Every structure is written in C-alpha cells, then in structure tokens.
Amino acid sequence: MATKADTRRKTRSEFSHSKIARDLGTAIVTGRSESGTILPGEVDLAAQFGVSRSVVREAMRALATRGLIESKPKIGTRVREREHWHLLDPVVLQWMFDAAPSPKFVKSLFELRMIVEPAAAELAARKKTGRHLATMGHALEEMARHTLHTPDGQMADQAFHAAILEASDNELLVNLSASIGAAVRWTTYFKFRSDKKPRDPIEEHRALFDAIAEGDGDAAREAAMSLIGIAERETEAALQDAQ
Amino acid sequence: MATKADTRRKTRSEFSHSKIARDLGTAIVTGRSESGTILPGEVDLAAQFGVSRSVVREAMRALATRGLIESKPKIGTRVREREHWHLLDPVVLQWMFDAAPSPKFVKSLFELRMIVEPAAAELAARKKTGRHLATMGHALEEMARHTLHTPDGQMADQAFHAAILEASDNELLVNLSASIGAAVRWTTYFKFRSDKKPRDPIEEHRALFDAIAEGDGDAAREAAMSLIGIAERETEAALQDAQ
DNA sequence: CGTCTTTATTTGTCGGACAATATCAAGTAA
DNA sequence: TTACTTGATATTGTCCGACAAATAAAGACG
Numbered sequence: 445m446a447t448k449a450d451t452r453r454k455t456r457s458e459f460s461h462s463k464i465a466r467d468l469g470t471a472i473v474t475g476r477s478e479s480g481t482i483l484p485g486e487v488d489l490a491a492q493f494g495v496s497r498s499v500v501r502e503a504m505r506a507l508a509t510r511g512l513i514e515s516k517p518k519i520g521t522r523v524r525e526r527e528h529w530h531l532l533d534p535v536v537l538q539w540m541f542d543a544a545p546s547p548k549f550v551k552s553l554f555e556l557r558m559i560v561e562p563a564a565a566e567l568a569a570r571k572k573t574g575r576h577l578a579t580m581g582h583a584l585e586e587m588a589r590h591t592l593h594t595p596d597g598q599m600a601d602q603a604f605h606a607a608i609l610e611a612s613d614n615e616l617l618v619n620l621s622a623s624i625g626a627a628v629r630w631t632t633y634f635k636f637r638s639d640k641k642p643r644d645p646i647e648e649h650r651a652l653f654d655a656i657a658e659g660d661g662d663a664a665r666e667a668a669m670s671l672i673g674i675a676e677r678e679t680e681a682a683l684q685d686a687q
Numbered sequence: 688m689a690t691k692a693d694t695r696r697k698t699r700s701e702f703s704h705s706k707i708a709r710d711l712g713t714a715i716v717t718g719r720s721e722s723g724t725i726l727p728g729e730v731d732l733a734a735q736f737g738v739s740r741s742v743v744r745e746a747m748r749a750l751a752t753r754g755l756i757e758s759k760p761k762i763g764t765r766v767r768e769r770e771h772w773h774l775l776d777p778v779v780l781q782w783m784f785d786a787a788p789s790p791k792f793v794k795s796l797f798e799l800r801m802i803v804e805p806a807a808a809e810l811a812a813r814k815k816t817g818r819h820l821a822t823m824g825h826a827l828e829e830m831a832r833h834t835l836h837t838p839d840g841q842m843a844d845q846a847f848h849a850a851i852l853e854a855s856d857n858e859l860l861v862n863l864s865a866s867i868g869a870a871v872r873w874t875t876y877f878k879f880r881s882d883k884k885p886r887d888p889i890e891e892h893r894a895l896f897d898a899i900a901e902g903d904g905d906a907a908r909e910a911a912m913s914l915i916g917i918a919e920r921e922t923e924a925a926l927q928d929a930q
Numbered sequence: 931c932g933t934c935t936t937t938a939t940t941t942g943t944c945g946g947a948c949a950a951t952a953t954c955a956a957g958t959a960a
Numbered sequence: 961t962t963a964c965t966t967g968a969t970a971t972t973g974t975c976c977g978a979c980a981a982a983t984a985a986a987g988a989c990g
Contacts, residue, residue, distance in 0.1 A: 457982080459942065461748070485971065496944045498741060501972090505704070505745045509752040509778075517951040517972040531862045532775060535752075552857045559806040559860075567798075614795045617802075619774045620863070700951085702973065728940065739975045744941090760941040761983040 777866035
C-alpha cells in the first residue's frame with residue numbers, strides 16, 4: 445500500500461571521510477582550531493577518530509582543496525590563515541553558519557548580495573525569455589499562497605530567485621549565488637526562529653517580477669535592493685535578539 | 688658567494704595526486720571528458736597513470752570537492768553537469784584558462800568582474816585608510832617603473848588590485864576577486880600573445896588611485912570599469928589570435 | 931506482473947610498509 | 961663566534977593487498 449506516496453528520498457549514508465572532514469572543517473571555520481596551529485599527525489587523528497589513515501588523508505585532501513589546511517612532510521598539517529579559506533565554497537559557508545557567524549561576516553555577506561543580486565536582476569530584465577517569466581510567475585503564486593512561514597513558501601521563494609539568476613544568462617552569477625543561497629537559507633531560518641515574525645514581502649517580490657517582465661532594468665535593480673534591505677534589517681534584528 | 692641574491696623560491700615538487708587531479712580536471716573542464724560519462728575505474732586509472740590506487744583516490748577527492756565528479760559504489764565515477772562545477776574555485780578557473788575558454792565563458796567572467804570590481808573600488812574609496820593608500824601608491828610606482836611587460840611589473844599590478852580589495856574591507860569580495868584576478872589578469876594575454884605588446888594602462892591605474900585617495904566613489908567606479916573594459920578587449924583579441 | 935532475492939561490480943575502508951621531504955641539531959671550518 | 965655542511969628525525973606521500981559496504985542489474989518466486 446501507498447507505494448507511490450512512499451517516495452521519501454533515501455538518506456544516502458554519509459561516508460567516514462566526509463564526517464571527519466566536517467568535524468575538522470567546522471572546528472577550523474568556527475575558530476576552535478586557530479590559524480597557524482599544527483593539527484595532530486595523521487596517525488594520531490586516525491586513532492582518535494577510530495578510522496584508518498587513508499580516511500583521514502581523504503578528509504584532509506577535501507579540506508586542503510577548500511584552502512583550509514596545508515600539509516608538508518616533516519612539518520605536519522597547518523591550519524591556514526582565514527584569507528586563504530574558500531569562503532564562497534558552499535560547504536565552507538554551511539560550516540560557518542552551523543555555528544553563529546560574526547556580525548561582521550553577516551554584514552559582508554549582505555554587502556555582497558547588495559552588489560550582485562541587483563545587477564543580476566538588471567541583467568534578467570534585459571535577457572529574460574518567456575520560459576523564465578513563466579517559472580518566476582509560478583513561483584510567485586506559490587509564495588503568495590503558502591506565505592514565507594511555510595517550507596513550501598520558502599522553497600517557492602528560492603525557486604523565484606533561482607529563476608531570476610537563470611534569466612541573467614550568466615553561469616558565473618548562477619554559480620556565485622548558488623553558494624550564497626546556502627548562507628541565505630540559514631539567515632532565513634534564523635530569522636524565523638526568533639520570536640519576531642518577519643513580514644511577508646510579497647509586494648516587493650511582485651514589483652521585482654513586474655520590472656523584469658517589462659524589461660525595466662533600473663526598476664528591477666531598485667526592487668532587488670529593496671528586498672535585500674528588508675532581509676538585512678530583519679536578520680540584524682534577529683541576531684540582536686539572539687544575544 | 689651571492690648568498691643573499693640566491694633567494695629564489697624552491698620549486699616545491701608537485702605530488703602525484705596533484706598532477707593526476709590536474710590531468711583529469713583539465714580533461715573535464717575542457718570538455719574532453721563529457722558530462723555524464725563514467726570515468727575508468729580507480730584500479731584502471733591507477734594502472735594507466737602508473738600510480739597506486741590511493742593516489743588516484745586522493746585526486747578524485749580533490750575533484751569531487753570542486754564539484755567536478757561524483758562517485759558511487761557499483762556505479763563508478765561520473766562527470767557531473769557543468770552547473771555543479773565550482774567555476775569560481777581558483778584552480779578550476781586556472782584550468783579553464785589553461786586551455787582556450789569559450790567566448791561565452793569569457794564574456795560571463797568579464798560581466799561578473801564589471802559588476803564586482805567597480806563596486807569594490809567604490810567601497811574602497813569610502814573605507815580606505817592611510818596604510819592602504821601607501822601600499823597602493825607604492826605598487827603604482829613599481830608598475831610605472833617596470834611596466835607590465837616584466838614579472839616585477841605584473842606583480843606590482845596584482846599588489847595594486849589586492850590593496851584595493853583589502854581597502855574595501857569585505858573579505859568575501861577579497862575572496863571572490865582574488866581568485867578571479869590571480870587566474871585571469873594578464874597571464875592569459877601573455878600566454879597567447881607573447882609577440883605583441885599590450886598597452887600599459889598606467890594612466891587609468893593612476894586615475895583609479897586618485898579617485899580612491901580623494902574618496903570619490905563614483906570616479907573610482909568609472910575608473911575601475913574603464914580598466915576592466917581594456918582588459919576585456921585585449922583578452923578577447925588574444926584569444927582570437929590563439930585560434 | 932510485481933516483488934523479493936541473489937549476484938556482480940565498484941567504491942569505501944583497513945593495515946602495514948617503505949620513500950620522500952624538510953626541519954632541527956650537531957659538527958666543522960673560516 | 962659565525963657561517964656553512966652534514967646527518968638524524970619526524971611527518972607526510974606513496975605503495976600494496978585485502979576485505980567491507982553499497983547498489984544496479986539479473987534472476988527467482990508468488
């Protein structure tokens with residue numbers, strides 16, 4: 445019975461190297477492992493985690509690829525300076541937001557959004573196609589129906605913004621905001637976790653959609669900035685509440 | 688003799704896993720390994736490259752971390768769709784520019800630079816400190832003396848732009864532009880056009896510096912856009928020469 | 931016809947061994 | 961003493977062989 449409804453995704457088992465990479469990675473990005481310090485040797489770590497050295501090495505390779513560590517024979521594995529971290533790597537961003545990120549980092553994030561997303565909206569207004577507008581319109585309806593207080597509504601919100609980036613016809617912009625999206629998801633979650641209920645900026649979303657549909661680049665830029673401004677203020681308020 | 692002059696950097700020997708990652712990685716980003724295809728098994732690759740399976744696996748881990756491949760038991764290792772690639776990872780970017788990137792990709796990249804770097808210059812004009820200006824001024828002198836045709840001059844150019852990003856006081860902007868700049872700046876030009884000489888836009892650099900020094904955000908934005916425009920035209924010309 | 935079981939193949943993990951490398955200390959000569 | 965050379969040493973890098981786990985595909989069964 446219920447064969448079709450039972451399409452829950454299989455939780456693909458997480459492999460050991462992935463777990464260890466996350467453990468070490470979060471320790472680094474949250475500052476528990478300070479920059480410049482030498483991590484325990486691979487054999488020690490292997491014993492400590494109860495895995496083989498191969499697994500530890502693969503975890504290390506993943507961290508080194510993200511600029512978090514640097515290994516040299518005889519020296520050991522050193523935690524690199526923060527300036528070398530790939531902060532725009534989606535996984536690194538996720539690890540940073542697993543702990544509470546610093547206000548300055550959040551500010552940097554919104555500053556970047558305020559630079560990139562209005563420009564993307566302007567491009568979208570110029571390069572849009574009918575298919576993009578259809579996707580955006582559908583997402584907008586879903587948002588209005590479910591509101592941002594439901595998971596479905598939040599998913600529609602993400603789909604809406606994804607469609608805008610898609611319409612900008614610039615794969616690097618898509619890539620960049622895919623990374624940022626991970627962080628934004630956290631800020632929205634954080635906002636809704638605080639006691640103050642954020643408002644549902646459906647009006648501003650509709651203004652953005654209309655501007656893009658009419659090909660009005662300036663209006664699209666304005667609407668995007670307005671939306672980001674709302675999100676920033678609400679996030680700041682939530683962060684102040686938290687402490 | 689010549690003890691002090693002998694401070695040339697030791698060419699740190701490249702490890703096997705790094706070489707193999709580069710081999711497989713360039714094959715993927717240049718399209719020689721098409722998305723969706725299954726790579727040979729790890730044992731086969733190990734035999735093919737004449738290394739152990741561990742080395743192949745570490746190379747795979749580095750590629751998977753950059754979103755280029757995806758491994759599953761019984762299935763094998765599949766080349767992921769381009770939309771999953773971490774195109775803004777410095778190494779991926781470098782691999783793409785080691786071969787001749789597609790005109791559309793180059794256009795996307797400069798479109799992104801045209802969005803981000805003028806904004807960074809504007810921020811720098813607002814937030815600069817004396818130390819930043821000193822660094823920028825020194826780099827500017829070095830550029831003028833050595834010109835962009837010498838390694839010293841190119842390093843000074845990098846230092847100049849790095850100082851601007853530093854002054855913008857936004858670590859995400861630094862991260863983003865640093866990876867783009869390092870891979871792309873003038874290296875592409877000299878790679879494909881060693882015979883002809885690019886113009887030395889020292890005037891434009893000085894204009895940018897002056898605007899930032901005076902705190903004139905709009906002028907800084909204009910100057911930055913002018914510089915990127917020059918770089919774009921020269922890079923396009925160089926790439927046309929290449930084919 | 932659909933569902934469960936078996937099978938085969940590939941990656942994931944393990945453990946031990948040796949090689950390569952770079953620091954540090956000891957030794958030597960000016 | 962100072963500077964350079966040499967060797968000891970600790971750590972990562974690589975190799976090898978084996979087994980475990982996961983999963984798509986083929987086969988058995990109701």
